[in-house]
Amino acid sequence: MYLYPENLTARPMLWMWTLRDVAFIGIGLLLSVLALTQAGTVVPLVVTAALAFLCIRHGGVSMLDFLRYAAAFFFFGQQYYEWRERV
Template sequence: MYIYPDNLKSKAVMWLWELKDLGIIAVGTLISILALTQTGIMIPLAVTAGYAVLSIRLDDTSIKQFIVNAWKYCVGVQQYYEWRYTDE
């Protein structure tokens, strides 16, 4: 089922994922199954499943986006503080 965004500014979603994430998950699943059948390694399948869980979108936010924003706030972007003394 394809659900078009209500406010025309949010991204289009299918089931619980954005369409971009759904494409990444599909390609990752195909590569993971190929790796599993040819070499018996399950690591790519675990990475794809982890990405699928982290990118589930509820109420226009996802765990993956929260982690990215937290990383940017804590490590990625320099915080600017301005201290002032006011004599009242």
């Protein structure tokens, strides 16, 4: 089921993911199955499943977006504080 947003400004969704996320998950699944059959490792499949879980959107925000914002705030962004006494 393909749902396009009513206001035509939001991203198109397919179930709980954006179409870009569905493409990444699909490509990841293909490569994971290839790695599983050829190398016998399930690590790529676990990484793809974790990505699929983190990309689920609810209310316009995903857990992956939240983790990106938190990492940018706590680790990569410069924190600047200016202390002044109110007069």
